[in-house]
Amino acid sequence: MPQPCDVTAAPIPPRRIRTGEVFMTVANTDVNCASILSAALLERGFSPFFGTPCGILAPLYTQLECQGGLWTVSREDNAVGVAAGAAMAGRSPVVLMQNSGLGQSVNAIASLVVPYGIPMLLIVSMRGIAPDFTTENGVMGRLTEPLLNDSGIPTVRLDAASVIQQVEWGRSFVVERRLPAALLVPPALFGWQA
Amino acid sequence: MNKTAAIREVIGATVDEPIVFTTGYSCRVARSISDRPNHFYMTGSMGLAASIGVGIALSSALPVVVVDGDGSLAMNPGCLLTAGAMPNIPLLHLVLDDGLYESTGGQGVPSQRVDFTALARAAGYREVSRADNLSTFGKLLKKLLEKCSTPTFVHCVLTSREMTEPPPRIETDLYQHHLRFSQHLNRVNPELQ
Numbered sequence: 199m200p201q202p203c204d205v206t207a208a209p210i211p212p213r214r215i216r217t218g219e220v221f222m223t224v225a226n227t228d229v230n231c232a233s234i235l236s237a238a239l240l241e242r243g244f245s246p247f248f249g250t251p252c253g254i255l256a257p258l259y260t261q262l263e264c265q266g267g268l269w270t271v272s273r274e275d276n277a278v279g280v281a282a283g284a285a286m287a288g289r290s291p292v293v294l295m296q297n298s299g300l301g302q303s304v305n306a307i308a309s310l311v312v313p314y315g316i317p318m319l320l321i322v323s324m325r326g327i328a329p330d331f332t333t334e335n336g337v338m339g340r341l342t343e344p345l346l347n348d349s350g351i352p353t354v355r356l357d358a359a360s361v362i363q364q365v366e367w368g369r370s371f372v373v374e375r376r377l378p379a380a381l382l383v384p385p386a387l388f389g390w391q392a
Numbered sequence: 393m394n395k396t397a398a399i400r401e402v403i404g405a406t407v408d409e410p411i412v413f414t415t416g417y418s419c420r421v422a423r424s425i426s427d428r429p430n431h432f433y434m435t436g437s438m439g440l441a442a443s444i445g446v447g448i449a450l451s452s453a454l455p456v457v458v459v460d461g462d463g464s465l466a467m468n469p470g471c472l473l474t475a476g477a478m479p480n481i482p483l484l485h486l487v488l489d490d491g492l493y494e495s496t497g498g499q500g501v502p503s504q505r506v507d508f509t510a511l512a513r514a515a516g517y518r519e520v521s522r523a524d525n526l527s528t529f530g531k532l533l534k535k536l537l538e539k540c541s542t543p544t545f546v547h548c549v550l551t552s553r554e555m556t557e558p559p560p561r562i563e564t565d566l567y568q569h570h571l572r573f574s575q576h577l578n579r580v581n582p583e584l585q
Contacts, residue, residue, distance in 0.1 A: 246450065269450075269478075271443075276474045279440035283412075283447020283456075286432070286574045287581065291447070309436025310444075314570040 231358050232257035232388050238365040239292060240266050243373045244319060246284055248277040249294030254323035257388040259294060274299030278306040281318045290373045292319045297326065297338045300345065312350050317372045320351070320380040329392050330385045346380050353380045356387055393526040394552045396421050398488050401526060402459060405533040406430070408580045410448050410573070411457040414441040414464045416495035417558050418488065422459070424559035429576040433562045433569060439468025442475055442485050449481040452581045455540040456482065462489040462508070463501045469511060475543040476516025482540040484533075485512070490550040495558070512545035524549040 235258055239247075247268040249259060262268045271277035274295040281291035295303070300322050310316065325332065326339020346353045352371065354364050364381060371379035385392075399421050402411065412432045413419035419433035434441050445458035465471070465487050475483055487508055493499045509520045519542060523529035529548055536544055562569075 272473050273470045275437075275440065276443040276468070276470055279437065279443025279471075280447035280450070280474060282440075283444040283449070284451040285447070286444075286570060287448050287451035287577045288574070289451045306437050306440055310434070310440065313436070313566045315567040316570060 229257055229261075229388075231361060232261045235356070235361050235365065236261035236265050238362050239319075242365055242369040244290050244292050244369070246289060247292045247294065248281050248284075249321075250274045250277055250296070250299050252294070252296035252299075252323045252325075254296065254325065254383055254385050254388065254390045255294050255321070258321070258383075262294070268294070273302060275303040275306040278303050278311060278318070278320075282306075282310055282314075282316045285316045285318050290317060290319070292321060294321045296323045297342045298335065300342060301338055304345070307346075307349055307351065311378050315376075316378065317376040318378050319368050319372045320346075320378070321383060322346075322380055323383040324355075324385060327384065330390075331392065342382065351378050351380050353382050355382045355384060357384075358387060393524070393529060393548075394550055394554050395488055395490060395494075396425070396554060396556070397526055398486075398529060398548055398550065399459065400425055401530050401533060402457065402486065403428075405530065405537060406457060408576075409455050409457055409537065410445075410452075410577060410580075411459060412441045412445045412448070413459045414438070414461050416461060416463070416493075417554075418459050418461060419562055420559045423562060429572050430580075432573045433564075435562050435566065439464050439471060442471040442483070443468075445483050445485065446471075446475050446478060446481060448577065449483045450478065452577055453583050454482070454577070454581060455484060455537060457484045457537075458486065460485060460487045462487060462491060462503055463493045465508060466501050466503050466506070469515075472512050472515035472517070472545075476512070479516065479518060479542055481543060483543045484536055484540050484546070485517070485543065486546045486548055488548050488550055490553070494554075508547045509545065512543075512547075516543065517545045518542040519544040520547075521545070522547045522549065524551060 284291040326335030371377045413422045445456045449456040513520045
């Protein structure tokens with residue numbers, strides 16, 4: 199478990215580094231959004247946090263590691279399994295993953311989370327949608343929402359202006375009604391660039 | 393020692409400890425021996441029993457028993473890394489190894505050249521044992537359950553086949569099953585008292 203650290207020292211994705219003024223403006227906004235999201239999750243009773251790293255999620259990942267503690271699990275379906283155990287022990291866990299890892303997790307979702315009705319919040323980054331046009335991610339980009347929704351897991355696409363209300367939506371499912379739900383992270387939300 | 397005898401030994405050695413039984417015949421056999429609220433029957437998600445056990449152990453501080461299989465471990469050896477990364481959780485991970493995918497028709501598991509105990513140790517499990525008879529297995533269980541405070545692995549080598557037809561499928565409502573198990577954890581979890 200990482201030790202509490204200085205959140206102001208959270209690393210900014212190197213691809214954002216440009217000239218002084220632009221760097222400061224954009225990077226602060228990105229870190230702020232991740233910081234607001236991280237704080238909103240912690241304030242609303244979510245924990246523990248599990249995740250498999252993803253470039254899009256990196257600013258949020260860092261914030262959570264600093265503010266709340268986050269366990270890195272080497273494959274996403276194992277993270278879903280660990281979260282299922284934590285949820286059955288009464289917690290309201292969160293799993294951070296890229297949507298490629300959602301592909302790895304289909305059976306865990308289809309045969310464990312949904313049929314047993316195990317509460318957890320999935321925070322899934324969306325590779326393969328604009329502005330990410332990488333060919334290898336396009337299929338999961340198209341499948342992410344229908345896959346989750348058709349499995350019976352409701353989704354919301356995060357947007358910077360509504361992060362707090364959207365976390366509150368997640369809380370109403372996971373913490374209050376003890377059901378699974380997913381927040382989807384568009385590539386640019388925390389400043390990711392192709 | 394066959395699978396039923398090993399599972400009977402696990403059930404006899406435990407009282408309140410949460411036990412996660414892997415998919416296939418293990419959860420069916422367990423339920424037919426004794427259907428207790430501390431049992432979690434993982435009817436799908438092959439390979440994830442130990443990961444579920446890790447989450448329970450991490451969140452409750454209760455010693456958690458996982459009854460896994462060799463086919464399941466071969467499908468998801470990454471579960472060893474997940475548990476091995478958390479040296480302070482009380483997890484007793486038992487792998488009942490009959491060398492077969494029994495519930496799918498008895499096909500062989502391609503693990504003859506795999507040393508499961510070496511894998512567990514290399515992944516970070518602090519305690520690793522092997523048992524190939526019921527008496528050794530029973531004594532090990534008793535000893536390990538008394539002071540389980542770290543990921544602990546037991547490779548349980550099954551030397552004989554089942555003598556009877558497999559018990560029926562788990563037809564309980566899975567959501568209700570989750571609730572029963574969850575309520576049990578709430579009742580016995582020292583961190584919630």
